[in-house]
Amino acid sequence: MTPAPHRRGTPAALAHRGFSREGAENTLDAFRAARDLGYVWVETDVNTTSDGVVLSFHDDTLDRVTGRSGEVSNLTWEQIRSERVAGAGCITRLADLLTELPELKLNIDVKDEASVTALPSLLHELGAVDRVRVTSFSESRRRRTLRRLRELAGRSAPTSSGQGGMRLLLVCSWLGGPSWGLARRVAARWIEPFDTVQIPRRHRVRGGVEVELVTPRFLDFAHRHGIHVHVWTVNDAAEMAELLELGVDGIVTDRADLLAGLLEQRGQWPPSGG
Template sequence: MSIEPQVAALAHRGFSLDGHENTLRAFRAAADLGFVWVETDVNTTSDGVVLAFHDPTLDRVTNTSGDISDVPWSDLDDVRIGGTEPLSTLGELLRALPEQHFNIDVKDESSVEALPQVIADEGAVDRVRVTSFSENRRRRALASIERLTGKRPLTSAGTVGAAGLTILSKIARVTDRTSPKIATVIWSAMTKLWASKVAEFDTVQLPVTYDLSLPGGFKLPVSVVNQKFVEVAHRLGIAVHVWTINDAPEMRRLLDLGVDGLVTDRGDILAQVLADRGQWPPRSASSRV
């Protein structure tokens, strides 16, 4: 009997139909569904405590307001997400959920310094993937983690790397008619050119389409994740994760396309889609995914 390839299923900020994102309850709910990987973000308080929290401010999801970077952790005891759930530090989550793997998006400058120490203190380098839209933050955070632990965690590309791979996939539509090796040569040249600014990555995490801003406020949707993109990424040994996919037909379409992972708010739906395909529960937190 053949075994279906493993898919990285990532519970986006945990799993909570009530919108209690990035809470211990949401992450435990994802674990209860069978998720090995959960996705979170980090912002850091004024006294250096790393929180699992997406926004730079408390305004959107809590019962108070203000910038996280302006407040010490001791002043956040009474803050509740959705009015009921306390804030969680990343260290608390790593200790409370020792079997979970965390895909961590570095959102602010303070976390570049604070996050690596948490990962080192908790001995968690082998169960995290570190990323950031800011290539500068991602590169420096990775360097600090490696300096503190002697290891480099899994990492997905920042904006520069993802854009470079997207452009290459467009070029490959033409060059592959002559030889698939041409795109590989171009990629080698690109990565050498940006080597001092862009840290190596094993994964790209990106949306299906990207809205390109044009003069006059117009938006042009640009296809990112398509058959050629996935093919080129795999040719280069790079895994493709797509966010944030919440409906079953789109999940199935992307899985049929060959993507390696899906990030979702609807862990219940993704678990069922993968179960129907014989790909649930996950067998392991494979380094490939």
């Protein structure tokens, strides 16, 4: 199989939870820092409080980034709002991110069950459906979030596959031939269609063996079926360059500064809004 050619367009650049070298992830300051570097797309996560406030927050508990214990789903916004992330910025409501930084587009990972209904309602209320890509590691949450969004807004948002869709695409790329069309029809009840797959470059399997996932064969297969491939989370400039030469369509990174610098050297900065 012929390797995927290098794509000369502008790759998607996604600042993972914004940009903060101090660990103040998913805060307005981190998202502003990414914007100031020239980013159009940022990656974020959502969890929802007990009183229905959608947060830009990765974990289901406060423990790791605030030092306070407690599950987000068991706390109200009033109980959470004064907490600091890495001792710096406050926890961010998704509504504030959308309204205070209207120039940004958001790749949103739905982390919890409450967000399946709360997120579509918020996006519809703020008219922000066209500014997001919706994804989740859970295919069920992704599918139900997208369907609820269609019910409210009359249209869906761009979407990246969950784990089930990613695995299906990987298996079909190994099988080759007409496998994808058949697999999509068989799995249609469980796996919502997707235009993008966001995937690690490698995966460690039993015995500690690392398997290369993002290969020329996989990229060629995905591109032939109209699926963009974004790789996460890449923080080394040399590896970023390797992946871009390989033909990936986008990179998700904690080191938004390094990726911006590399793309500028390649004449691919600033990024497009696509």
